[in-house]
Amino acid sequence: MRIPFDTLRSEFLRILIKLNMHPAKAEQCATIFAENSRDGVYTHGLNRFPVFVELIKEGLIRIDAEPVLENHLGMIEQWNGNYAAGVLNAGHCMQRAIDLAKKNGIGCVAIRDTNHWMRGGTYGWQAAEAGCIGICFTNTIANVPPWGGIDPRLGNNPLIIAVPRKDGHVVLDMAVSQYSFGKLMQYQANNEELPLPGGYDSEGNLSTDPAAIMESKRILPIGFWKGSGLSLMLDLLVTILSQGRSTEKITESKKEAGVSQVFIAIHQPDTEMNHQLIEQILDYAKSSRPEKEGGKISYPGENTLRTRERNIKEGIPVDETIWNKVLSL
Amino acid sequence: MRIPFDTLRSEFLRILIKLNMHPAKAEQCATIFAENSRDGVYTHGLNRFPVFVELIKEGLIRIDAEPVLENHLGMIEQWNGNYAAGVLNAGHCMQRAIDLAKKNGIGCVAIRDTNHWMRGGTYGWQAAEAGCIGICFTNTIANVPPWGGIDPRLGNNPLIIAVPRKDGHVVLDMAVSQYSFGKLMQYQANNEELPLPGGYDSEGNLSTDPAAIMESKRILPIGFWKGSGLSLMLDLLVTILSQGRSTEKITESKKEAGVSQVFIAIHQPDTEMNHQLIEQILDYAKSSRPEKEGGKISYPGENTLRTRERNIKEGIPVDETIWNKVLSL
Numbered sequence: 001m002r003i004p005f006d007t008l009r010s011e012f013l014r015i016l017i018k019l020n021m022h023p024a025k026a027e028q029c030a031t032i033f034a035e036n037s038r039d040g041v042y043t044h045g046l047n048r049f050p051v052f053v054e055l056i057k058e059g060l061i062r063i064d065a066e067p068v069l070e071n072h073l074g075m076i077e078q079w080n081g082n083y084a085a086g087v088l089n090a091g092h093c094m095q096r097a098i099d100l101a102k103k104n105g106i107g108c109v110a111i112r113d114t115n116h117w118m119r120g121g122t123y124g125w126q127a128a129e130a131g132c133i134g135i136c137f138t139n140t141i142a143n144v145p146p147w148g149g150i151d152p153r154l155g156n157n158p159l160i161i162a163v164p165r166k167d168g169h170v171v172l173d174m175a176v177s178q179y180s181f182g183k184l185m186q187y188q189a190n191n192e193e194l195p196l197p198g199g200y201d202s203e204g205n206l207s208t209d210p211a212a213i214m215e216s217k218r219i220l221p222i223g224f225w226k227g228s229g230l231s232l233m234l235d236l237l238v239t240i241l242s243q244g245r246s247t248e249k250i251t252e253s254k255k256e257a258g259v260s261q262v263f264i265a266i267h268q269p270d271t272e273m274n275h276q277l278i279e280q281i282l283d284y285a286k287s288s289r290p291e292k293e294g295g296k297i298s299y300p301g302e303n304t305l306r307t308r309e310r311n312i313k314e315g316i317p318v319d320e321t322i323w324n325k326v327l328s329l
Numbered sequence: 330m331r332i333p334f335d336t337l338r339s340e341f342l343r344i345l346i347k348l349n350m351h352p353a354k355a356e357q358c359a360t361i362f363a364e365n366s367r368d369g370v371y372t373h374g375l376n377r378f379p380v381f382v383e384l385i386k387e388g389l390i391r392i393d394a395e396p397v398l399e400n401h402l403g404m405i406e407q408w409n410g411n412y413a414a415g416v417l418n419a420g421h422c423m424q425r426a427i428d429l430a431k432k433n434g435i436g437c438v439a440i441r442d443t444n445h446w447m448r449g450g451t452y453g454w455q456a457a458e459a460g461c462i463g464i465c466f467t468n469t470i471a472n473v474p475p476w477g478g479i480d481p482r483l484g485n486n487p488l489i490i491a492v493p494r495k496d497g498h499v500v501l502d503m504a505v506s507q508y509s510f511g512k513l514m515q516y517q518a519n520n521e522e523l524p525l526p527g528g529y530d531s532e533g534n535l536s537t538d539p540a541a542i543m544e545s546k547r548i549l550p551i552g553f554w555k556g557s558g559l560s561l562m563l564d565l566l567v568t569i570l571s572q573g574r575s576t577e578k579i580t581e582s583k584k585e586a587g588v589s590q591v592f593i594a595i596h597q598p599d600t601e602m603n604h605q606l607i608e609q610i611l612d613y614a615k616s617s618r619p620e621k622e623g624g625k626i627s628y629p630g631e632n633t634l635r636t637r638e639r640n641i642k643e644g645i646p647v648d649e650t651i652w653n654k655v656l657s658l
Contacts, residue, residue: 074434075404076595105403106437108595133566142613148626149617161562163569170565172558196553204620223551224525229501229629232614233490236499237462239606240492240597246606248613266405266437268569277568277575284471284577285561288478291533297477300558 002315003323009034012049015329019056021063025088032087036119037316040307043182044118047322052085052118053329060257061085061115067092075104078242081114083258090117090136090261091126097265098130109263112244116256121173121304123263124162128169133266134162139235139259142251144177144219147228152217154231155247156180157238162301164268165278171301176231178220184210238262331644332652338363341378344658348385350392354417361416365448366645369636372511373447376651381414381447382658389586390414390444396421404433407571410443412587419446419465419590420455426594427459438592441573445585450502450633452592453491457498462595463491468564468588471580473506473548476557481546483560484576485509486567491630493597494607500630505560507549513539567591 012030017023033052037045055061065082067089072078077096081089093109100107117123117138127134140155156177163170179187179198187194188210197206199213199220206220207213213220221227239246244260268274286297311317341359346352362381366374384390394411396418401407406425410418422438429436446452446467456463469484485506492499508516508527516523517539526535528542528549535549536542542549550556568575573589597603615626640646 072434073596073598074430074432076434101403103403104433105401105405106435108435133570146614146617146626148620148624149614150620151617153614153617161559161566163562163565170562172562174552174555174558176552178552178555222553222555223503223505223507226503226507226551229503230488230490232610232628233492233499233501235610236492236607237490239610240603241462241595243602243606246610246613248609266570267402269402273572274569277572278565280577281561281564281568281575284575285475285478285482288475288480288482291477291479295477297475299561 001318001320001323003318004315005034005038005312008037008046008316008318011326015053015326019053019063021056025063025085028091029085029087032091032118032122036122037318038308038311039119039121039304040311041119041121042317042319043180046316046318046326048118050322050325050329055115055255055257060255067111067114075100075106076108076110076241079109079111081111083113083115086115086117086259087122089114090123090263093261093263094123094126094134094136094265097134097263098127098132101132101265101267105267107265108241110238110242110244110261111263112242112260113258114261115259117261119173120158120160121171124160124171124173125169127265128162128164128171130265131164131268131270133164133268134160135264136160136262137234137238138261139238139247139250141256142247143181144221144228144231145217146232147221147225150216150218152219153247154221154228155235155250156219157231157234157247159230159234163278166275168305169301170278170282170299171304173300174222176221176227176234178222178227181214181219184214184219188214330647330649330652332647333644334363334367334641337366337375337645337647340655344382344655348382348392350385354392354414357420358414358416361420361447361451365451366647367637367640368448368450368633369640370448370450371646371648372509375645375647375655377447379651379654379658384444384584384586389584396440396443404429404435405437405439405570408438408440410440412442412444415444415446415588416451418443419452419592422590422592423452423455423463423465423594426463426592427456427461430461430594430596434596436594437570439567439571439573440590440592441571442587443590444588446590448502449487449489450491450500453489453500453502454498456594457491457493457500459594460493460597460599462493462597463489464593465489465591466563466567467590468567468576468579470585471576472510473550473557473560474546475561476550476554479545479547481548482576483550483557484564484579485548486560486563486576488559488563492607495604497634498630499607499611499628500633502629503551505550505556505563507551507556510543510548513543513548517543
């Protein structure tokens with residue numbers, strides 16, 4: 001079943017207004033959730049919307065709260081998110097970073113006590129649209145064991161890097177776990193093996209069985225010890241730069257609320273030289289002979305554009321159960 | 330065979346002076362090469378020194394050249410490395426980033442036409458010693474295929490993130506390939522399998538056989554498609570920020586010279602709060618039960634400190650053939 005973008009967005013808007021969210025904020029939230037589904041990130045669009053509503057009802061997301069600037073050290077700003085909607089706080093911080101970058105070349109904004117930003121790529125696209133390189137990252141609840149350990153003590157801490165480009169921005173949006181829990185559940189629901197090892201089973205063997213990995217809770221970080229180290233560094237950076245809560249503190253509170261994030265923007269002059277350098281790099285990557293006959297090498301963000309086009313034209317594919325649930329909210 | 334740090338450094342110094350390098354520069358180069366071996370990164374210390382000398386003799390590294398500031402956009406500086414020694418250029422750029430950060434909170438310095446920086450961690454430690462978060466990355470010659478392709482079109486582009494810490498800085502120094510060519514050669518020389526898949530064999534199967542991987546040239550990026558995307562983004566960032574040469578251009582010239590690099594420093598106030606936040610995060614990671622009885626979870630940089638202490642006390646282990654070669658230079 002496919003639903004037009006505007007229908008999806010209007011439904012989200014209707015529900016948020018009903019929850020007494022300020023109309024301008026409700027508009028922004030509804031747009032981001034609908035865009036996430038439009039771009040193919042269904043897990044952080046429609047599928048996550050009922051959870052978002054639940055958290056608002058529980059008071060873990062405060063619809064009346066506003067982010068407040070607490071400190072600035074030169075070009076670095078520290079904000080308190082006051083548990084407002086994560087998507088609004090994140091959009092606000094990336095905009096601040098962009099404004100700083102346009103004035104000074106670079107801007108760095110950290111925020112504490114914010115909430116889940118849904119799709120990190122949203123803020124990468126935002127920076128790129130504004131003609132800036134965007135780099136942002138967040139911590140999360142502990143869901144990945146550190147290298148050499150079996151208990152989850154690290155988040156899957158997504159890292160986003162975006163570069164503005166005339167014919168479609170280049171946007172990397174990656175969690176440091178090889179697969180997310182959501183992905184594992186999807187493979188399990190379809191009774192499929194993972195295409196590549198995604199973690200360890202309870203005996204400590206690398207496994208492609210989603211159920212075995214979820215049972216052991218030993219999800220694999222990308223590159224084994226390397227992704228483990230990268231996740232730890234990202235937690236250190238967001239926590240000390242925002243003076244906020246680390247993965248440990250987020251995990252202690254059980255609910256994934258009050259996370260810490262960092263947003264960096266670097267202004268990019270829109271020059272012919274930059275255009276050429278970017279195309280040169282993408283063309284070179286694409287000149288590698290494909291592994292499979294007829295295969296194609298994509299740059300980060302390329303598939304997003306294809307999905308976006310199709311979903312705008314044909315409507316956004318929805319899980320009917322979730323869609324009906326949203327209609328009833 | 331173990332050699333005292335000072336002996337190693339004096340030998341390097343003697344040779345560089347003989348090559349007519351300015352004494353202050355020779356001193357700095359000799360120290361960095363000796364420190365890399367002291368810290369256990371033998372591949373980019375003693376073992377690489379003869380290649381460094383060779384490149385100086387060939388004129389690919391210009392010992393009389395100086396980096397020159399070409400442009401600055403707010404807090405961002407663009408330097409031309411003029412093919413001077415990569416270790417000197419990199420140290421200079423991280424120092425500029427530190428100076429900018431101490432004034433403005435953050436500094437970002439890009440350099441083009443520079444040379445191999447040897448161990449990227451050197452500049453992470455440098456930033457941390459100066460009380461700054463340090464982030465730096467470089468491009469390299471193409472040695473990793475992009476995801477879905479079989480011909481190398483990406484560099485293994487090392488990424489370094491360092492956080493200053495009272496009882497030993499936290500320093501991640503990782504290339505985006507799972508194993509380096511050097512590591513593969515080491516396993517092959519010892520007739521050992523890799524502990525984890527490091528690439529594909531010529532039939533396209535994931536492999537732990539170093540010889541098979543070197544034959545196919547299909548080295549694995551960390552996290553498969555994720556590391557492939559990260560490598561591409563790092564090449565984009567260093568190339569457009571420095572207006573320098575991309576992995577393609579470096580590869581075309583066959584010799585890995587004239588690379589592009591970026592150095593970011595963020596000043597960190599030395600507060601009790603920061604100290605506590607850092608210890609909290611490291612302690613939490615270490616609280617994961619070890620996979621193996623008696624195992625230990627380390628933070629990035631922890632093993633470096635252990636190796637450093639031992640090598641200072643007992644001398645630095647050297648490959649006798651290479652050491653004798655250096656003595657004869």
